Amino acid sequence: MEIGIVGKPNAGKSTFFSALTEVPVEIASYPFTTIEPNRGVGYIPIKCPHIDVSDHCNPRAGYCKNGIRYVPVEIIDVAGLVPGAHEGKGLGNKFLDDLRKADGLIHVIDLSGSSSLTGEIKSPGTYDPDKEVQYLIDELAYWVEGIIERGWKRSSRGIALEGKKIEDFIAEKVAGLGISREEVISALRESSVDLNNIDNWSKEMFFIFSRTLLEKSKPIIIAGNKADISSEKNIDFIKSKYGNKVVITSGDYELTLKKAAKHNLIDYSAGASVFQYVKEMNPSQKMALEKIEKYLGIHKSTGIEKALTKLVFDLLHYVVIFPVQDEGKYTDGSGNILPDAILVKQGATPRDIAYKVHTDLGDNFIKAINAKTGMVIGHNYTATMGDVIKIVSKN
Ligand SMILES: Nc1nc2c(ncn2[C@@H]2O[C@H](COP(=O)(O)OP(=O)(O)OP(=O)(O)O)[C@@H](O)[C@H]2O)c(=O)[nH]1
Ligand SMILES: [Mg+2]
Known part of the structure; x- marks a missing residue:
């Protein structure tokens, strides 16, 4: 983040x-x-779940003070x-x-x-x-517009020749901005630009589309x-x-x-x-x-x-969850209490969370257990703030 x-x-x-x-x-x-x-790390304070099992925790990144866990986030000025x-x-x-x-x-x-x-x-x-x-x-x-407009005329002719879809064409251009294909599609729809005449988009059309894309992505x-x-x-x-x-x-x-x-x-x-x-x-x-x-x-x-x-929480809709190996003690394999606090999108599935922790864990995902209740988490579960989760994988 x-x-x-x-x-x-x-x-x-x-x-x-x-x-x-x-x-x-x-x-x-x-x-x-x-x-x-300037680059540095800022911290988001949340109530730490360690209070359920211990008087302390062992953060790998960030810190914990008086029961408040400070979750790290990269900041650029x-x-x-x-x-x-x-x-x-x-x-x-x-x-x-x-x-x-x-x-x-x-x-x-x-x-x-x-x-x-x-x-x-x-x-x-x-x-x-x-x-x-x-x-x-x-x-x-205007900044986003500049990125989209770069080489537009030349490549837009290519789209017609290659039969490429406009959303894919734009998505490639803005991938470096962390903008997804879905966001491009919904911005195209919302800004009501002319999809059949992309060679002749007016300056205003480019601007409206860029602003809509900016609103969605940042x-x-x-x-x-x-x-x-x-x-x-x-x-x-x-x-x-x-x-x-x-x-x-x-x-x-x-x-x-x-x-x-x-x-x-x-x-x-x-x-x-x-x-x-x-x-x-x-x-x-x-x-x-x-x-x-x-x-x-x-x-x-x-x-x-x-x-x-x-x-992070209200506008970007992220939540913090704590992956552990021992769901009773809230520890990793070495006995560290709640070593990781990770930010995931609200609505992330157990498998998404597994991938966030480690690619292997995602690939070999079997099930996830909610440590607070001891129950297996169903597929319709959506990540909730402060959840402590054990991922069970094949190896
Ligand atoms: N009263 C008051 N002054 C502030 C506050 N924040 C910054 N300042 C003052 O505003 C001036 C500019 O602060 P900077 O933090 O350098 O501003 P900046 O936006 O980074 O400026 P540039 O890097 O030049 O774009 C300094 O004199 C600060 O002391 C604040 O919250 N209250
Ligand atoms: Mg400054």
């Missing part, structure tokens, strides 16, 4: 990335601070995207190719309205953050960021307009909390709504943390982990 962070320059993408991954990166109040992509990037404005849109494999995107917007679409900084309330939402979707669609959660300096009016507006597609965030506060926890000033778990003071600190540290405490009292969390969780 890979998630990309996108948005205009100075929206706070790298701060958000660093808060999520704890990878130290360059952060500054001038546009295009990031040029080369890229350069700022400006309006007209597809025509070469700013750093252009070529760098988006680093997001080809991303399953979904977090769009960081400056909810405080303190920066323009090109990243110019002014005082909060100067700019309209809602403008960021639309132009970004358009720019991403769901986007909006992070209404810099909420610590945003007006209540902006927060209420964005929440009411985008509902469950938006999370209110402060990358800056999350980064401060993570740093304070690292220096043992406070005890704080990623995504939590409270933290505890651990030792004496200087007055300015204390003041900064008290401000964050007040913010958490209102918003319940900094929203950083919540944005990632919401994207």
Whole structure:
């Protein structure tokens, strides 16, 4: 699973990335601070099933703290995207190719309205953050369009000659974007493009189709960021307009909390709504943390982990399951408790899960057992969050 962070320059993408991954990166109040992509691992917190059998578990990747398992997800932070990037404005849109494999995107917007679409900084309330939402979707669609249009005329003639189906022709072009043939078919249907005249698709047709394909293949959660300096009016507006597609965030506060926890000033778990003071600190540290405490009292969390969780669970429809060998002890062959927590699509069958664990296990699949109930899982079972599953195979 890979998630990309996108948005205009100075929206706070790298701060958000660093808060999520704890990878130290360059952060500054001038546009295009990031040029080369930053890569790291973020974590999704879920209740750990180890509490059923033990007081601990042995994660191979990620970690477990106070009964909460932190499941790893790859995160990429890229350069700022400006309006007209597809025509070469700013750093252009070529760098988006680093997001080809991303399953979904977090769009960081400056909810405080303190920066323009090109990243110019002014005082909060100067700019309209809602403008960021639309132009970004358009720019991403232009990027997809560019990939589809490459060599289109030449190869579209070939389709007619070879008798190739249009969906296969397009699916080959976009396979590198992680887009499936089924998604191509449904985007062709939904965008009502002319299937009998593909040599003469208008610019508009290409764009509508590309945007539809983008919506299907790369769901986007909006992070209404810099909420610590945003007006209540902006927060209420964005929440009411985008509902469950938006999370209110402060990358800056999350980064401060993570740093304070690292220096043992406070005890704080990623995504939590409270933290505890651990030792004496200087007055300015204390003041900064008290401000964050007040913010958490209102918003319940900094929203950083919540944005990632919401994207993966609610928009991408994934669940976390735990494969084990011993369904009584929740262990692998070496006695490790719940070593793996894997992300699978909601609705994955037991055999899909077996393949996700190991190709051999999928090929030799016999049956799966739900460790919590001890019952064999039927073919009509669909993976549910936190399931512990034993796969029985031929060898
Ligand atoms: N108040 C506040 N400031 C923030 C927040 N996140 C980032 N900033 C500030 O916004 C400025 C830009 O932050 P970056 O994280 O470098 O932004 P970016 O989107 O990665 O910028 P580019 O790499 O230039 O595209 C810096 O001065 C940050 O300190 C936040 O949540 N709240
Ligand atoms: Mg950056």
